[in-house]
Amino acid sequence: MPKLLKKRSQKAGLPPGSLVYIGSEQSEKVKIRLIDYSDKKIREKELKTVEECFPFKETPTVTWIDIDGIKHTEIIEKIGKCFGLHPLVLEDIVNTEQRPKIEDFKNYVFIVLKMLSYDEKHADIKVEQVSLILGRNFVISFQDNVEGDVFDNVRQRLRTNRGRLRKMGADYLVYSLMDAIVDNYFIILEKIGERIEDMEDELLLKPHAEIIKEINKLKRSTIFLRKSVWPLREVVSIMERGEIPLIKKETTVYFRDIYDHSIQIIDNIETLRDILAGMLEIYLSSLSYKMNEIMKVLTIIATIFIPLTFVVGIYGMNFHYMPELEWHWGYPLVWLAMLFIAGMMLYYFRRKQWM
Numbered sequence: 001m002p003k004l005l006k007k008r009s010q011k012a013g014l015p016p017g018s019l020v021y022i023g024s025e026q027s028e029k030v031k032i033r034l035i036d037y038s039d040k041k042i043r044e045k046e047l048k049t050v051e052e053c054f055p056f057k058e059t060p061t062v063t064w065i066d067i068d069g070i071k072h073t074e075i076i077e078k079i080g081k082c083f084g085l086h087p088l089v090l091e092d093i094v095n096t097e098q099r100p101k102i103e104d105f106k107n108y109v110f111i112v113l114k115m116l117s118y119d120e121k122h123a124d125i126k127v128e129q130v131s132l133i134l135g136r137n138f139v140i141s142f143q144d145n146v147e148g149d150v151f152d153n154v155r156q157r158l159r160t161n162r163g164r165l166r167k168m169g170a171d172y173l174v175y176s177l178m179d180a181i182v183d184n185y186f187i188i189l190e191k192i193g194e195r196i197e198d199m200e201d202e203l204l205l206k207p208h209a210e211i212i213k214e215i216n217k218l219k220r221s222t223i224f225l226r227k228s229v230w231p232l233r234e235v236v237s238i239m240e241r242g243e244i245p246l247i248k249k250e251t252t253v254y255f256r257d258i259y260d261h262s263i264q265i266i267d268n269i270e271t272l273r274d275i276l277a278g279m280l281e282i283y284l285s286s287l288s289y290k291m292n293e294i295m296k297v298l299t300i301i302a303t304i305f306i307p308l309t310f311v312v313g314i315y316g317m318n319f320h321y322m323p324e325l326e327w328h329w330g331y332p333l334v335w336l337a338m339l340f341i342a343g344m345m346l347y348y349f350r351r352k353q354w355m
Contacts, residue, residue: 019073114228
């Protein structure tokens with residue numbers, strides 16, 4: 001967080017639209033991939049320079065330009081000049097701490113989403129911002145990380161001409177990309193749910209202090225999920241209501257499906273949060289119960305020894321005229337009396353089910 005705030009301070013006093021990269025330190029590499037397709041043919045290649053994608057701006061086919069790595073702001077600036085993107089849009093693209101949102105600029109639509117991945121080694125969620133530009137016949141996607149995304153299935157569907165993806169327009173491509181991101185949320189929820197089930201069994205069988213760290217880590221993960229999905233519902237709601245001219249009427253029904261999925265994900269997140277809160281209460285209750293059991297045992301032991309201490313205290317007094325001190329069987333009789341008292345108290349405690 002201090003590093004992020006330090007980077008934000010670099011923008012202080014700068015005019016609106018100034019391109020200052022704000023995000024995690026990702027690779028210096030930039031990968032630009034282009035897929036140009038129609039129902040009959042497809043062309044796919046990796047570009048060496050950003051200028052190679054400029055001729056595809058006005059082609060009658062649908063063009064998907066995927067830019068991985070946004071730290072080099074000069075590349076983002078060149079894309080913006082060629083495709084007529086507003087400077088504030090470019091500023092939002094290089095600021096990876098944006099809230100999911102949608103903005104309609106008539107000639108194009110700007111969409112911000114959060115792509116999540118689950119790190120099984122550290123049991124943590126990684127967040128990456130994805131910015132989408134939807135034009136009349138093109139889609140431009142910006143990702144912060146060069147390595148890996150959730151769009152491989154979309155690329156494979158384009159290559160094999162499977163489904164209706166190559167028969168539809170650029171708006172359907174945006175739907176497919178958003179759907180891939182949202183579907184990945186279900187995978188993350190499933191992994192978190194499996195971890196919670198394992199922790200529940202562990203909590204009931206053998207609770208320990210380390211489980212609190214795991215519960216807090218999972219609670220942070222669900223907060224990341226909620227922060228990513230909750231604004232997405234509003235974004236998809238605007239798209240499925242048909243308020244954006246670039247989204248055709250026949251495509252809005254698919255965005256409605258994403259809206260339903262986002263509602264379902266939010267419900268699942270709230271359920272997981274409730275379960276985690278309940279697990280924390282169970283852990284604290286188990287600690288309290290364990291402490292009560294220990295205190296009960298100690299109290300019973302102390303209670304048994306109170307009358308025994310009283311007896312020993314009497315015969316520990318140094319008075320000269322104590323008749324019992326002269327008895328031949330006095331010592332064993334005192335022991336028998338003390339054992340009898342202890343036995344009767346134990347019997348009484350068991351009758352009362354205090355132990």
